[in-house]
Amino acid sequence: MQLVTKHFGEVEYDENSTLTFPHGLPGFPEATHFLLMPDSSPNDLFYWLQCIDDGALAFALIDVYQIMPDYNPLVEPEEIKELGNLADAQLEIYNVAVIPEEIKQMRVNLKAPIVINTLTRKGMQVIVSNDEYSVRHYIFAEWEKTKNNG
């Protein structure tokens, strides 16, 4: 299959590799089919969530565990049961990032991670109950720290 995108040009993809978000994302209820693409390497810090329904729509995602290994989002199992049987689900978690030109202002949404079950290939953005996580978490300083240590 082929998709014309705004940011990545023409993208070739396998129909079996698409993700379905039954409710879209908050603010984008019509966007229900996506491709998840690592920015460059397979275990990248950055991923792109490219909408298939609208080639102009994409989100930058961060694998936040690489920066915050203690990130521990809490969610009721009932809230994500639409993703499929959780007993044998393979869940992946990503966080939506805003990446402005001034990279130091980069921020991630820790309060509402994207949860994907890679077995059913369904995903959703959930609001976690942790009070300590904000919608706008400025992560540049923490990222620099891990980069310097690594």
Next chain:
Amino acid sequence: MLALTRKKSESIMIGDHVEVIVLGIQGEQVKLGIIAPKNVPIHRKEIYEQIQIENQEASAHINMVAIKEFKKPRSE
């Protein structure tokens, strides 16, 4: 919009499964208790709106060049 007047400890039902109870009133603040099945997500409207706005901001800021610069090994 339906407007109902309730006193402390009175409640309303929304459908068969969701109950909203007025737990207390103090000045301008109302404390509500919500009894709902666990698969019904309940959030303050503000937080949901913040997430909508943040998603819109995220989709408007796709700076691939910034990421590339960001990833470059340090030259020191």
